[in-house]
Amino acid sequence: xxxxxxxxxxxxxxxxxxxxxxxxxxxxxxxxxxxxxxxxxxxxxxxxxxxxxxxxxxxxxxxxxxxxxxxxxxxxxxxxxxxxxxxxxxxxxxxxxxxxxxxxxxxxxxxxxxxxxxxxxxxxxxxxxxxxxxxxxxxxxxxxxxxxxxxxxxxxxxxxxxxxxxxxxxxxxxxxxxxxxxxxxxxxxxxxxxxxxxxxxxxxxxxxxxxxxxxxxxxxxxxxxxxxxxxxxxxxxxxxxxxxxxxxxxxxxxxxxxxxxxxxxxxxxxxxxxxxxxxxxxxxxxxxxxxxxxxxxxxxxxxxxxxxxxxxxxxxxxxxxxxx
Ligand SMILES: [Ca+2]
Numbered sequence: 292x293x294x295x296x297x298x299x300x301x302x303x304x305x306x307x308x309x310x311x312x313x314x315x316x317x318x319x320x321x322x323x324x325x326x327x328x329x330x331x332x333x334x335x336x337x338x339x340x341x342x343x344x345x346x347x348x349x350x351x352x353x354x355x356x357x358x359x360x361x362x363x364x365x366x367x368x369x370x371x372x373x374x375x376x377x378x379x380x381x382x383x384x385x386x387x388x389x390x391x392x393x394x395x396x397x398x399x400x401x402x403x404x405x406x407x408x409x410x411x412x413x414x415x416x417x418x419x420x421x422x423x424x425x426x427x428x429x430x431x432x433x434x435x436x437x438x439x440x441x442x443x444x445x446x447x448x449x450x451x452x453x454x455x456x457x458x459x460x461x462x463x464x465x466x467x468x469x470x471x472x473x474x475x476x477x478x479x480x481x482x483x484x485x486x487x488x489x490x491x492x493x494x495x496x497x498x499x500x501x502x503x504x505x506x507x508x509x510x511x512x513x514x515x516x517x518x519x520x521x522x523x524x525x526x527x528x529x530x531x532x533x534x535x536x537x538x539x540x541x542x543x544x545x546x547x548x549x550x551x552x553x554x555x556x557x558x559x560x561x562x563x564x565x566x567x568x569x570x571x572x573x574x575x576x577x578x579x580x581x582x583x584x585x586x587x588x589x590x591x592x593x594x595x596x597x598x599x600x601x602x603x604x605x606x607x608x609x610x611x612x613x614x615x
Contacts, residue, residue, distance in 0.1 A: 303377070326395025
């Protein structure tokens with residue numbers, strides 16, 4: 292029985308792919324649509340990637356709608372997600388499969404109108420589509436059952452704490468906001484049941500590369516994820532300055548929060564504000580709250596999230612052969 296309906300907005304890079312697989316493999320959950328946005332790649336490439344990822348999960352009928360392009364010139368630095376967003380491994384959608392004719396922004400507005408209060412919105416990329424929808428209908432996000440955003444840096448009051456725990460935290464920054472600070476500013480002022488799952492909590496989940504390699508020896512899903520993560524894991528290992536190879540899964544952390552809110556061990560209500568520092572933009576939650584408060588996650592049940600990702604990677608392996 293389906294008891295959860297999800298609309299995913301994504302710039303379909305490597306971490307988005309694992310998050311989409313995580314949702315697709317969660318029983319009782321239906322992905323009602325995907326909207327794509329620039330970020331890890333172009334919005335068109337993100338749509339191709341989303342169709343590829345959905346096909347890995349065995350889903351062929353989910354509409355994938357193309358959304359907003361990058362408002363300015365492309366970034367100077369190469370993306371750790373590769374030129375195509377999925378690690379340049381040559382993955383393509385199955386023949387005959389293509390994006391839907393509706394725009395991602397129209398889809399956001401239509402789903403909110405058609406099924407008020409019934410759909411959870413998961414935002415995994417820069418917020419350009421969401422901001423465009425809010426500009427056309429300022430209350431659109433209130434018509435979603437919940438809105439979960441992979442973005443922000445957490446409550447501003449904890450900035451020093453987070454920086455001490457994660458030395459690379461401030462320099463790495465809030466990628467999705469930095470891609471489009473204007474869009475983040477629009478969404479920050481919007482009303483709704485909005486939860487920011489920021490770098491302060493997603494960066495703490497580091498998954499062992501060796502574990503993914505082991506799982507890829509038996510599972511088709513794990514093989515796909517390992518393949519696209521091959522170069523990205525080297526980037527993660529050097530960024531986080533750790534000895535044993537790791538990979539991060541920022542978007543899967545946000546997906547886990549949306550699928551099971553009980554993984555949130557602590558959170559704070561605050562007002563999201565886009566702050567600029569050293570040429571980068573990031574959302575921080577500030578208090579006191581004037582205007583609509585949003586929720587900023589500050590701690591999570593990482594054990595449960597790891598178990599969920601392991602289940603996702605092993606989804607196509609018979610149960611007797613899977614390890615939690
Ligand atoms: Ca993303």
